[in-house]
Amino acid sequence: MSLTLIIGNKNYSSWSLRGWLAIELTGTAYQETLVPLYQADSRARLQAHSPTAKVPVLKTAEGPIWDSLAISEYLAEQFPEAHLWPRERYARALARSACAEMHSGFVALRSHMPMDLKRNQALAEVPEDVQADIQRICALWNQCRSQFGQGGPFLFGQLSLADAFFAPVAARLRSYQVELPDNAAAYVEAIYQWPAFQRWYQAALAEQLG
Known part of the structure; x- marks a missing residue:
């Protein structure tokens, strides 16, 4: 193919x-x-x-x-x-729900914290709607991890499409130096340890385009 x-x-x-x-x-x-x-x-x-x-x-x-x-x-x-989606039926449904929420939501976070992998600086002030998005993201991650994360460090234990969808969110939270609960911070670190993400990240740091 x-x-x-x-x-x-x-x-x-x-x-x-x-x-x-x-x-x-x-x-x-x-x-x-x-x-x-x-x-x-x-x-x-x-x-x-x-x-x-x-x-x-x-x-x-x-x-x-x-x-x-x-x-x-x-x-x-x-x-x-x-097995890009989790194998268990409800886990798959939850993963799809999480991806759909990311696909259509978190507008404030996207607007005020656009992805910039070279950035390492907090916003001077985090608007309330951005804070609300961050709280919702942390709650969603905690739900996925607490229910299905026993098999590894990712949202559903092993890597899945849910992690592909939330990797840019994890990157934003690190780039903008957002203080996170321990479990959310551990997930962000897991994303940064993902070899595929690291390859993209290193290429981004070396990028001279735009």
């Missing part, structure tokens, strides 16, 4: 990171194409790959898939042996 993942700048593109970690979880071979964002020709270059001119895009033999959640579901179906 020939797969190509179109992504944006590794330092800034949180949605690209989600799609990239998802395909890394499959263990399959794929091609990666990086289209620099925030350039005069970025939209035109992205439109050559995606009808929405956004990243990530997974190019398959059947056609393009241009949404992170859709990409994740496609990969889970295409590579069932990789």
Whole structure:
């Protein structure tokens, strides 16, 4: 199977990171194409790959898939042996709920704390709606970990798509030096110890684009 993942700048593109970690979880071979964002020709270059001119895009033999959640579901179906979702039924439902909440929510966090992996500085003041998002994220992580995290350091013990979706959130919390409860801080550390995330992170630190 020939797969190509179109992504944006590794330092800034949180949605690209989600799609990239998802395909890394499959263990399959794929091609990666990086289209620099925030350039005069970025939209035109992205439109050559995606009808929405956004990243990530997974190019398959059947056609393009241009949404992170859709990409994740496609990969889970295409590579069932990789167990991208947790194996237990309610754990899968909870993982999907968590990913959907991330996909459509936490607007304040995204607005005030955009992903910037090179950053290491707190906000001068954290708005109340951002604090509310952080509290909800910590509560959600704690729910997943307390119910299904016994088998390892990730949200459902072993790595899953839920971790791919929340890795950029963990990165934001570290980049903006957010003080976290011990269990949430331990999860952030687990993300940073994830070899695939580390490869992306190191590439982001070396990136000169945009």
